[in-house]
Amino acid sequence: MRGLVTAAAAFVSMAAQAWAAPPPASAFGRVPAVVDAAISPNGQRIAILGGLSDQRIVSIATVDQPGLPVLQLGGVEGVRLRWAGDDFVVASIAYWRDAGPRTAYRIERHIAVGPDGKAVSRFFDNLSASQYLVGGQPIIGVTGASPARVLINDLADNGGPMGGQDTRIKRKGVENVSVRAIWSIDPATGKGKMTERGNPDTNNWDVDLAGEPRVRTDVDEINHRVSLFGRAKGKSQWSPLWQGTSAEDDANYYGYSEPDDAIYVLQNEKLVRKRLADGAVEAVSDGGPSLRLVWDEHRNAAAGVAFGAERPTIQWLDPEVGAAHGVLARAFKTQSVELEGWSKDRTRFLARASSPGSPAVWYLYDRARKEVSPLGEEYPELKGVKFGPTRWITYKARDGLEIPAYVTLPPDAQPGAKLPLIVFPHGGPAARDTFDFDFMAQFFASRGYAVLQPQFRGSWGFGHGFEDAGKGEWGGKMQTDLLDGVVALAASGDIDPTRVCIVGASFGGYAALAGAALHPEAYRCAASIAGIADLGQFLIDEGRLYGREGAGVEYWRTELGVADRGKLEAWSPARHVTDIRAPILLIHGDKDTVVLPSQSQLMADRLKGAGKPYELVVLAGENHYLTKSATRTQTLEALETFLAKNLPVN
Numbered sequence: 001m002r003g004l005v006t007a008a009a010a011f012v013s014m015a016a017q018a019w020a021a022p023p024p025a026s027a028f029g030r031v032p033a034v035v036d037a038a039i040s041p042n043g044q045r046i047a048i049l050g051g052l053s054d055q056r057i058v059s060i061a062t063v064d065q066p067g068l069p070v071l072q073l074g075g076v077e078g079v080r081l082r083w084a085g086d087d088f089v090v091a092s093i094a095y096w097r098d099a100g101p102r103t104a105y106r107i108e109r110h111i112a113v114g115p116d117g118k119a120v121s122r123f124f125d126n127l128s129a130s131q132y133l134v135g136g137q138p139i140i141g142v143t144g145a146s147p148a149r150v151l152i153n154d155l156a157d158n159g160g161p162m163g164g165q166d167t168r169i170k171r172k173g174v175e176n177v178s179v180r181a182i183w184s185i186d187p188a189t190g191k192g193k194m195t196e197r198g199n200p201d202t203n204n205w206d207v208d209l210a211g212e213p214r215v216r217t218d219v220d221e222i223n224h225r226v227s228l229f230g231r232a233k234g235k236s237q238w239s240p241l242w243q244g245t246s247a248e249d250d251a252n253y254y255g256y257s258e259p260d261d262a263i264y265v266l267q268n269e270k271l272v273r274k275r276l277a278d279g280a281v282e283a284v285s286d287g288g289p290s291l292r293l294v295w296d297e298h299r300n301a302a303a304g305v306a307f308g309a310e311r312p313t314i315q316w317l318d319p320e321v322g323a324a325h326g327v328l329a330r331a332f333k334t335q336s337v338e339l340e341g342w343s344k345d346r347t348r349f350l351a352r353a354s355s356p357g358s359p360a361v362w363y364l365y366d367r368a369r370k371e372v373s374p375l376g377e378e379y380p381e382l383k384g385v386k387f388g389p390t391r392w393i394t395y396k397a398r399d400g401l402e403i404p405a406y407v408t409l410p411p412d413a414q415p416g417a418k419l420p421l422i423v424f425p426h427g428g429p430a431a432r433d434t435f436d437f438d439f440m441a442q443f444f445a446s447r448g449y450a451v452l453q454p455q456f457r458g459s460w461g462f463g464h465g466f467e468d469a470g471k472g473e474w475g476g477k478m479q480t481d482l483l484d485g486v487v488a489l490a491a492s493g494d495i496d497p498t499r500v501c502i503v504g505a506s507f508g509g510y511a512a513l514a515g516a517a518l519h520p521e522a523y524r525c526a527a528s529i530a531g532i533a534d535l536g537q538f539l540i541d542e543g544r545l546y547g548r549e550g551a552g553v554e555y556w557r558t559e560l561g562v563a564d565r566g567k568l569e570a571w572s573p574a575r576h577v578t579d580i581r582a583p584i585l586l587i588h589g590d591k592d593t594v595v596l597p598s599q600s601q602l603m604a605d606r607l608k609g610a611g612k613p614y615e616l617v618v619l620a621g622e623n624h625y626l627t628k629s630a631t632r633t634q635t636l637e638a639l640e641t642f643l644a645k646n647l648p649v650n
Helices: 002-012 025-029 247-252 319-331 439-446 464-468 477-492 507-518 535-546 551-560 566-570 573-579 598-609 629-646
Strands: 034-039 045-050 056-062 070-074 077-084 088-098 104-113 119-122 139-142 150-157 178-185 192-197 202-207 213-219 226-230 239-243 253-257 262-267 270-275 281-285 292-296 301-307 313-316 336-342 348-355 358-366 371-377 390-396 402-408 419-423 450-454 495-505 525-529 584-589 614-619
Touching: 025 439, 025 629, 034 077, 034 336, 034 348, 034 358, 034 371, 045 077, 045 088, 045 371, 056 077, 056 088, 070 088, 077 139, 139 202, 150 192, 150 202, 178 202, 213 253, 226 262, 239 262, 247 253, 247 262, 253 292, 253 301, 262 281, 281 301, 301 319, 313 319, 319 336, 319 348, 319 358, 390 477, 402 439, 402 477, 419 477, 439 450, 439 629, 450 477, 477 495, 477 507, 495 507, 495 629, 507 525, 507 573, 525 629, 535 551, 535 566, 535 598, 573 598, 584 598, 584 629, 598 614, 614 629
Parallel strands: 419 450, 419 495, 495 525, 525 584, 584 614
Antiparallel strands: 034 045, 045 056, 056 070, 077 088, 088 104, 104 119, 139 150, 150 178, 178 192, 202 213, 213 226, 226 239, 253 262, 262 270, 270 281, 292 301, 301 313, 336 348, 348 358, 358 371, 390 402, 402 450
């Protein structure tokens, strides 16, 4: 495979740097050089999405052949890759569309690329309804027969009551102009035809390898309940399968298995398989924390069940795939190995290996040749750098709840060093940190700080009870969970509890501001990246953007516990700036549509009015997720300067 390895190395390799000092912010802040990779069904070609700059590219390497055709995508956000047969790879990209002087939307679309690295088509060029779809066009399947078709969840015009598409009484004053529909796209032309139209509640489908819809997900516009409907093979009518009490219960559905003609769902924290034809239920796995499925897209079936608190372990349902993973897991013992795809004959596998202390590297495993070949590094400028150790701990919150966390120390840190600490809560809040390289956590550690990443109550992946324990506790127990982590670390002697700063993004940004406002004695400084300053205003903004009665706004109402409306004011940092003692750093992308930039501007105005020290950094052209190398680096540099001033290491 020398031709493939040489070509891939040319795409993403860079000589190891001998940094006299810690690597610069740009080495950590770069958007990964490999965002995604995919192997063709015949195993002959590897497509790689990434690039060494913000100018993204798709490269296509052919096994055992020289050359590396490259398609220049430009300054867009690379999202993912998927093959449609052996002749086309579909590149999903995102860009921004202005909708007025102060409004912009993130648009995700698809391009078909040929083996020669040339763009063949752009999807939906012949459809008018698609242009109104803000956000993504989810690919829900690729047909197995040749020529392949790509099945996409997009929009179709709603026929309305007279057209028989929405015969219900007009609900809550809202009439849908468009409904969700399945479109079958020819990747050779980008043109498509509608194959299934949903009703006004329809959210998504799962399809079989013939492109036939087998499972439909509806979210009721009035009560926000999620319902699953199935269409068994040989049947023409939809039948109810399962119902959740709210839209967030959609997370209990794990997918459709074609060989079994069944769905995977979580019942009483256990994974079961339920047949579409007769509703028979079969236990699959007791599962555990952070449960997910490893999927075989060639057979449209689950190959394994992954779960784990600190790092994932996998219960393999497919022994052949499990054996290949076992070879790689033994080769990379200290890292987490994820299979990212394989050829249809299962002779070649793509894998991504990483850990908190080692940036991810992508590999091709050829089972017949017993060869493992590197394809690319996500952070090539950090190759050979020594990182600080990360360990998994648990500690008791003050009410007795067990809280897990990752702790990262600087390289060569000595036991009992009483280091300055960065409390680094994740976003979400229904998310979690994982056993993976975290560029920001390791950046802090490289500058001499200990880093605490608590999986506070409300985090995803530790059971429904743990997640539900965070509802209505944003400024309450979720905050004290962070403080209890500081106490636990102080007992180990690793950190100095009088030298602590809190830094976070999104919900973590809110947590940073709330920590400074509600517990001013605890933190020397606080930095918020795209954080919420006023909870009530956040709900108003969400209602204006997505409808006050929508399922999304209802989700946030439940999360915040607005049944007790006093909490919104009591837990909004912008309303308590007079209590803040610590300097505040505010960082926000000017194209953020998840948490509007006005949240940070409001906080800055309130801090200025109260005479409190603060800095406001506006990231030009950046969204909520820091998707550009330049603005990621700008963020890290601003944090480094802020911390050096307000929480010096020495």
